[in-house]
Amino acid sequence: MTHHRIHNFNAGPAALPAEILQDVQQELLDFKGSGMSILEVSHRSRWFEDVLDDAIVRIKRLLQLGDQYEVLFLQGGASMQFCLVPMNLALEGKPVAYINTGSWSTKAIKEAENLGKDVRVIASSQDREFTYIPMDFQVPSDSSYLHITSNNTIRGTQWQTFPQEGEVPLVSDMSSDIFSRVFDPAPFGLIYAGAQKNAGPAGVTLVVVRRDMLERTRTNLPTMFKYTTYAEKKSMFNTPPCFAIYVVWKVVRWIEDKIGGMEKMQALNEKKARLIYDYLDSQDFYRGTASPESRSAMNVTFRLQKPDLEPVFISEALAQDLGGLKGHRSVGGCRASIYNAVSVASVETLIQFMKEFARKNG
Numbered sequence: 001m002t003h004h005r006i007h008n009f010n011a012g013p014a015a016l017p018a019e020i021l022q023d024v025q026q027e028l029l030d031f032k033g034s035g036m037s038i039l040e041v042s043h044r045s046r047w048f049e050d051v052l053d054d055a056i057v058r059i060k061r062l063l064q065l066g067d068q069y070e071v072l073f074l075q076g077g078a079s080m081q082f083c084l085v086p087m088n089l090a091l092e093g094k095p096v097a098y099i100n101t102g103s104w105s106t107k108a109i110k111e112a113e114n115l116g117k118d119v120r121v122i123a124s125s126q127d128r129e130f131t132y133i134p135m136d137f138q139v140p141s142d143s144s145y146l147h148i149t150s151n152n153t154i155r156g157t158q159w160q161t162f163p164q165e166g167e168v169p170l171v172s173d174m175s176s177d178i179f180s181r182v183f184d185p186a187p188f189g190l191i192y193a194g195a196q197k198n199a200g201p202a203g204v205t206l207v208v209v210r211r212d213m214l215e216r217t218r219t220n221l222p223t224m225f226k227y228t229t230y231a232e233k234k235s236m237f238n239t240p241p242c243f244a245i246y247v248v249w250k251v252v253r254w255i256e257d258k259i260g261g262m263e264k265m266q267a268l269n270e271k272k273a274r275l276i277y278d279y280l281d282s283q284d285f286y287r288g289t290a291s292p293e294s295r296s297a298m299n300v301t302f303r304l305q306k307p308d309l310e311p312v313f314i315s316e317a318l319a320q321d322l323g324g325l326k327g328h329r330s331v332g333g334c335r336a337s338i339y340n341a342v343s344v345a346s347v348e349t350l351i352q353f354m355k356e357f358a359r360k361n362g
């Protein structure tokens with residue numbers, strides 16, 4: 001049976017590979033001969049444990065994580081990490097450093113402040129509406145950690161290279177660019193990502209944590225707020241979000257076995273980004289909003305020269321099965337999110353539509 005599928009440019013929850021959805025559908029009544037759906041088996045059963053174990057092995061391989069890293073699955077979204085990070089990782093009497101590159105960083109900063117931590121916002125791009133990644137900053141050498149947002153989903157900016165701060169561990173919100181490119185994990189003490197963009201469905205948050213960071217966790221934190229609880233119990237202190245983890249497993253398998261690994265994934269993402277930014281730079285009907293040197297390969301934000309036409313652009317696009325092009329409600333404009341599961345063909349279709357729309361309305 002064929003289904004109506006659109007070109008999905010949603011920012012999150014976002015496109016998943018159709019073959020994964022078909023696979024999930026196929027296995028839904030009988031997972032691996034269990035006679036049950038993955039939604040129905042015990043999380044303590046071998047069916048689920050095999051999924052969890054293989055997901056962890058593959059995530060570690062994709063992110064090139066050594067034995068010093070743990071992969072954890074939590075609930076509460078990336079937003080929960082905004083408070084769990086300072087709760088678990090802020091050291092007594094030492095500041096926590098943040099770089100503010102947009103709404104998500106701002107929210108992370110607010111949570112650390114609410115907890116009464118000594119927060120130092122050492123750089124911000126708020127002066128130019130978060131259209132760039134600050135390059136000039138000094139990290140206090142006694143900082144507990146330096147927090148960044150590797151990809152700014154709303155403003156369409158992305159760290160191109162990561163800061164190296166020696167002794168100060170890097171913590172990154174990678175919700176919107178995890179598994180999109182190769183990077184060296186060495187400077188990172190912790191990485192977190194809500195799964196619902198590049199890694200799977202909403203409902204699970206990946207946390208990658210270096211073991212030495214776990215020694216910081218104070219024993220008097222509530223059990224469910226401590227990273228150590230998840231690390232010690234392989235994310236199964238209580239019932240984990242089994243279905244979401246199962247889909248994440250399918251996604252990491254797809255990256256490894258179908259795409260051919262992280263380098264190939266990155267090359268595809270670069271190709272899509274190049275296609276669309278090259279087009280944006282070649283004309284003046286549309287205008288990219290992010291500074292060229294800080295552009296995101298995941299979320300392409302743009303405006304129309306005639307802003308009145310933006311709602312028309314978005315609705316005509318949808319009528320042609322190009323969905324999710326409305327910018328975030330806090331900034332307006334347009335945004336095409338071109339995560340891993342968005343094909344080169346979808347991006348080409350979008351560019352074709354943009355050209356046609358410009359021709360008719362220019």
Ligand SMILES: Cc1ncc(COP(=O)(O)O)c(C=O)c1O
Pocket residue numbers: 012076077078079080104149151152153154173174175176194195
């Ligand atoms: C970079 C980034 N951080 C955090 C969040 C919030 O994630 P969640 O809804 O999982 O709390 C988002 C969601 O869009 C995001 O893009």
